[in-house]
Amino acid sequence: MNPPTATPAYDELASTWTRMHRLSHLQSIAGWDQAANMPPKGNEARAEAMAEMAALLHRMSTDAALRATLERAAGEPLGAPERANLREMQRDWRLANALPESLVQRLELAATRCEHAWRSQRQANDWTGFLDNFRALLSLSREEAARHADATGLGKYEAMMDRFEPGMTCARLDAIFAQVRRWLPGLVRRVLQRQAGEELIAPRGPFPVARQQQLCEQVMRRLGFDFEAGRLDVSAHPFCGGVPEDVRMTTRFREDDFLGALAGTIHETGHGRYEQNLPREWLGQPLARARSMALHESQSLAFEMQLGRHPGFVAHLAPLVSAAFGAQPAFAPQNLHRLMTRVQPGLIRVDADEVTYAAHIVLRYDIERALIEGEIEPEDIPALWDAGMQELLGLDTRGNYKDGPLQDVHWPSGMFGYFPCYSLGAMYAAQWFAAMRRATPDLDERIGRGDFAVVFDWLRTNIWSQASRWSTDELAVRASGEALNPAYLEAHLEARYLG
Amino acid sequence: MNPPTATPAYDELASTWTRMHRLSHLQSIAGWDQAANMPPKGNEARAEAMAEMAALLHRMSTDAALRATLERAAGEPLGAPERANLREMQRDWRLANALPESLVQRLELAATRCEHAWRSQRQANDWTGFLDNFRALLSLSREEAARHADATGLGKYEAMMDRFEPGMTCARLDAIFAQVRRWLPGLVRRVLQRQAGEELIAPRGPFPVARQQQLCEQVMRRLGFDFEAGRLDVSAHPFCGGVPEDVRMTTRFREDDFLGALAGTIHETGHGRYEQNLPREWLGQPLARARSMALHESQSLAFEMQLGRHPGFVAHLAPLVSAAFGAQPAFAPQNLHRLMTRVQPGLIRVDADEVTYAAHIVLRYDIERALIEGEIEPEDIPALWDAGMQELLGLDTRGNYKDGPLQDVHWPSGMFGYFPCYSLGAMYAAQWFAAMRRATPDLDERIGRGDFAVVFDWLRTNIWSQASRWSTDELAVRASGEALNPAYLEAHLEARYLG
Numbered sequence: 002m003n004p005p006t007a008t009p010a011y012d013e014l015a016s017t018w019t020r021m022h023r024l025s026h027l028q029s030i031a032g033w034d035q036a037a038n039m040p041p042k043g044n045e046a047r048a049e050a051m052a053e054m055a056a057l058l059h060r061m062s063t064d065a066a067l068r069a070t071l072e073r074a075a076g077e078p079l080g081a082p083e084r085a086n087l088r089e090m091q092r093d094w095r096l097a098n099a100l101p102e103s104l105v106q107r108l109e110l111a112a113t114r115c116e117h118a119w120r121s122q123r124q125a126n127d128w129t130g131f132l133d134n135f136r137a138l139l140s141l142s143r144e145e146a147a148r149h150a151d152a153t154g155l156g157k158y159e160a161m162m163d164r165f166e167p168g169m170t171c172a173r174l175d176a177i178f179a180q181v182r183r184w185l186p187g188l189v190r191r192v193l194q195r196q197a198g199e200e201l202i203a204p205r206g207p208f209p210v211a212r213q214q215q216l217c218e219q220v221m222r223r224l225g226f227d228f229e230a231g232r233l234d235v236s237a238h239p240f241c242g243g244v245p246e247d248v249r250m251t252t253r254f255r256e257d258d259f260l261g262a263l264a265g266t267i268h269e270t271g272h273g274r275y276e277q278n279l280p281r282e283w284l285g286q287p288l289a290r291a292r293s294m295a296l297h298e299s300q301s302l303a304f305e306m307q308l309g310r311h312p313g314f315v316a317h318l319a320p321l322v323s324a325a326f327g328a329q330p331a332f333a334p335q336n337l338h339r340l341m342t343r344v345q346p347g348l349i350r351v352d353a354d355e356v357t358y359a360a361h362i363v364l365r366y367d368i369e370r371a372l373i374e375g376e377i378e379p380e381d382i383p384a385l386w387d388a389g390m391q392e393l394l395g396l397d398t399r400g401n402y403k404d405g406p407l408q409d410v411h412w413p414s415g416m417f418g419y420f421p422c423y424s425l426g427a428m429y430a431a432q433w434f435a436a437m438r439r440a441t442p443d444l445d446e447r448i449g450r451g452d453f454a455v456v457f458d459w460l461r462t463n464i465w466s467q468a469s470r471w472s473t474d475e476l477a478v479r480a481s482g483e484a485l486n487p488a489y490l491e492a493h494l495e496a497r498y499l500g
Numbered sequence: 501m502n503p504p505t506a507t508p509a510y511d512e513l514a515s516t517w518t519r520m521h522r523l524s525h526l527q528s529i530a531g532w533d534q535a536a537n538m539p540p541k542g543n544e545a546r547a548e549a550m551a552e553m554a555a556l557l558h559r560m561s562t563d564a565a566l567r568a569t570l571e572r573a574a575g576e577p578l579g580a581p582e583r584a585n586l587r588e589m590q591r592d593w594r595l596a597n598a599l600p601e602s603l604v605q606r607l608e609l610a611a612t613r614c615e616h617a618w619r620s621q622r623q624a625n626d627w628t629g630f631l632d633n634f635r636a637l638l639s640l641s642r643e644e645a646a647r648h649a650d651a652t653g654l655g656k657y658e659a660m661m662d663r664f665e666p667g668m669t670c671a672r673l674d675a676i677f678a679q680v681r682r683w684l685p686g687l688v689r690r691v692l693q694r695q696a697g698e699e700l701i702a703p704r705g706p707f708p709v710a711r712q713q714q715l716c717e718q719v720m721r722r723l724g725f726d727f728e729a730g731r732l733d734v735s736a737h738p739f740c741g742g743v744p745e746d747v748r749m750t751t752r753f754r755e756d757d758f759l760g761a762l763a764g765t766i767h768e769t770g771h772g773r774y775e776q777n778l779p780r781e782w783l784g785q786p787l788a789r790a791r792s793m794a795l796h797e798s799q800s801l802a803f804e805m806q807l808g809r810h811p812g813f814v815a816h817l818a819p820l821v822s823a824a825f826g827a828q829p830a831f832a833p834q835n836l837h838r839l840m841t842r843v844q845p846g847l848i849r850v851d852a853d854e855v856t857y858a859a860h861i862v863l864r865y866d867i868e869r870a871l872i873e874g875e876i877e878p879e880d881i882p883a884l885w886d887a888g889m890q891e892l893l894g895l896d897t898r899g900n901y902k903d904g905p906l907q908d909v910h911w912p913s914g915m916f917g918y919f920p921c922y923s924l925g926a927m928y929a930a931q932w933f934a935a936m937r938r939a940t941p942d943l944d945e946r947i948g949r950g951d952f953a954v955v956f957d958w959l960r961t962n963i964w965s966q967a968s969r970w971s972t973d974e975l976a977v978r979a980s981g982e983a984l985n986p987a988y989l990e991a992h993l994e995a996r997y998l999g
Contacts, residue, residue, distance in 0.1 A: 023551075023552035024549070024553065026530075026546070027549050027553055031526045031530065038731060039746060040728050040729055040730060040746060041728050042726070042728045043730075046522075046746065047525070047529075047745075047746065050525035050526050053522035053523055054522075054523065054526055227541070228539060229540050229541045230539055230541035231542075232539060245545075246545040247541065247542025247546065284545075
């Protein structure tokens with residue numbers, strides 16, 4: 002029916018990817034539903050349905066005919082974006098063909114089971130119960146890692162990380178984290194000394210959940226989130242899911258603290274705006290996907306840390322907080338800013354301040370890398386966790402699994418190799434803001450005047466609209482003049498916390 | 501891997517149906533989400549995703565190899581339930597193979613678009629805007645009807661109805677509706693005369709939505725709904741969706757009236773309990789599906805009309821209503837019962853009392869049958885609607901499309917042939933309660949004592965657990981001693997409203 006084109010193989014691939022994109026749309030919505038809505042007895046059938054869909058998508062992306070079509074397309078006269086799109090298809094193909102269908106299906110089933118049970122096990126501090134499911138999941142994840150390593154020539158953990166952060170190697174990451182280990186302890190110490198003398202007024206609760214929800218939605222609007230193309234709901238672990246056309250953000254509320262939900266919401270809004278502003282005309286093709294997970298986290302952290310804790314932004318936030326909960330001395334802009342930039346070594350990663358945050362990642366990286374490489378077993382986690390928290394942040398976590406290794410959704414859902422992306426994201430975010438300041442020398446004054454558009458415009462032009470057009474390094478160079486440079490994060494923290 | 505069995509063809513079919521069941525699980529959840537959660541800009545991508553899934557399921561159920569496998573299975577030594585399961589598979593196959601994939605996909609797309617636009621067009625009373633989408637949808641539905649008619653030898657409308665109510669013919673339905681037309685007008689007149697003299701105290705609102713939601717959930721629990729395996733949410737048109745393991749009921753609330761949402765909720769709870777109590781060991785196979793849509797409606801109407809408006813049930817409902825909204829003279833049991841059994845010709849089908857309800861169905865049956873048969877065009881609907889409402893219920897509906905032909909989701913979503921199931925369901929429900937009274941002569945006293953289990957046990961034994969084990973007629977005979985007999989509904993209405 003369609004007229005012949007000069008790129009029949011490429012066109013065939015594009016329509017295959019569109020079909021997979023549409024089916025995975027249903028998977029995304031059902032995944033969000035699982036976390037935000039699903040009652041407990043629905044889990045078994047949902048796990049089976051999700052596994053069936055994962056297997057189906059895996060079959061589609063491992064269709065024997067694809068290899069030849071990909072090769073034919075490589076010889077066709079493609080434009081530059083189409084060539085970039087083909088590069089991403091080839092990557093998808095490599096990732097999918099590394100795993101046999103039965104492994105994909107068993108992984109999906111084991112992860113869904115483990116994650117679902119974890120939701121109550123975490124509440125109950127039930128480490129032993131968790132281990133039952135987790136051992137089975139880890140064993141499958143190790144098989145997954147070995148197969149990805151075979152397919153890519155990377156190390157096992159590196160190959161797992163490469164799924165989320167293509168191009169990042171363990172050698173490069175080790176060098177980056179070595180720098181962090183060098184400056185972090187001293188920085189934390191100096192900041193704690195400096196903040197020890199500051200007067201700080203604590204907010205007085207309770208903070209009714211309905212008011213918090215309203216406040217969060219108000220701030221999301223201020224941050225440009227499009228509620229005609231997305232929602233905010235509640236789940237045990239906040240995340241940003243759904244599809245670019247219909248972004249499903251979640252948060253969680255506590256009556257005795259509003260800052261956690263607010264910061265989490267600002268964080269997820271960064272993810273949400275990236276998704277909502279991916280290039281419309283390419284949606285459904287891999288080119289239109291977010292570049293990488295570190296890049297994704299660079300958006301959430303640009304929102305949560307760079308912009309969200311900027312004194313100019315906090316000055317605009319303060320009246321909204323007062324309007325939501327009634328005026329309090331704690332809500333004065335300067336005090337609110339101190340509350341939001343308070344450095345305090347703590348147990349929970351998602352509640353961590355931006356200075357100590359990297360410590361949580363370094364700890365998880367050490368453990369999950371050793372788990373995947375087979376150097377340790379799940380039984381070894383608590384002791385390593387306790388030792389790491391003691392060494393890095395001076396905290397005693399013995400027996401507290403709930404706020405220890407059970408706190409994050411990543412391991413229960415088999416997402417090994419993801420954690421480094423958070424710290425890489427923080428580094429990229431600092432690098433983006435340094436580039437913005439070079440382009441707009443009065444950036445801080447403009448944020449102080451409530452002109453956040455200057456930030457969004459830069460991100461839209463340099464990150465969101467670029468999607469997967471370039472490799473991560475090339476994107477960073479085009480956006481900021483250089484590839485990832487962790488010195489910007491150190492400089493940012495020095496300036497904000499010791500300046 | 502599995503040992504050889506004596507029924508390899510049947511086993512292969514069973515596993516194919518399980519796979520389709522799992523994929524349609526995601527479709528069901530995404531369908532519920534579309535009505536209960538989805539923001540407007542998500543619609544286009546969702547429509548495409550749903551159409552892709554519909555096409556995929558259609559491809560699976562029209563796989564060329566299935567015909568031979570079905571034939572081979574028919575010659576295998578199957579037990580009685582397996583044979584019944586095979587009969588349902590054959591029916592699925594016949595239904596699926598009647599339509600080419602491109603038609604399925606275009607229907608799904610046209611229906612999703614039309615339904616989505618209808619949600620705002622209905623609010624805006626925008627009949628002309630609605631017609632734009634509806635014409636395209638109807639044209640595809642007529643093609644669908646013609647193909648089903650070819651495949652079954654039934655008439656076009658009859659073939660559409662047969663999808664929901666297998667075995668029901670237009671001739672039988674015409675005979676049934678002819679009886680209704682005979683007794684309905686006189687019955688309405690006599691009931692109106694009798695109720696004219698009754699004292700009736702109107703409830704005083706507003707009725708806060710949060711309280712209504714709590715009350716509805718309380719009543720659902722009293723009616724045995726399992727909240728560990730389902731939810732209650734809000735949508736423009738109440739429905740019962742999801743999957744048997746995770747039933748997604750919806751309702752809608754108005755601050756100035758609680759009886760509508762309450763009755764709607766009791767209605768959907770009947771659907772929900774049927775789904776939640778289908779035979780667990782057969783879930784995923786067609787045998788485990790609800791028998792037919794009239795049977796499904798017989799459950800919702802057994803709950804809403806037979807039990808829900810029973811004076812004994814209302815006596816137990818009254819204190820819950822008082823607890824929810826504060827005591828009022830209107831909430832005294834006798835007055836509440838009068839409110840709930842008040843007969844009043846009205847515009848809205850879902851708000852109709854059980855006496856005038858059939859008039860709404862007769863009207864829709866006449867119109868949709870003529871639409872599908874090509875005897876009338878969409879432009880003709882308003883005049884026919886006005887004339888029918890005038891004749892059957894003496895109401896003037898000119899220009900009020902919102903509360904006229906735009907009030908129901910069925911036509912905007914291409915569900916032609918469904919409406920008769922509601923009235924057939926009311927008739928079956930009356931027939932079930934007559935059978936229950938024969939089996940349990942003190943049924944009414946037991947309901948009055950709050951012993952609703954006697955009702956649920958009968959339904960579980962005779963309807964829910966039987967699923968699609970028998971043809972509808974056979975099921976009715978086994979449950980109540982005879983096939984559908986509309987005289988039970990007439991007798992029930994006479995007894996309740998004129999007794």
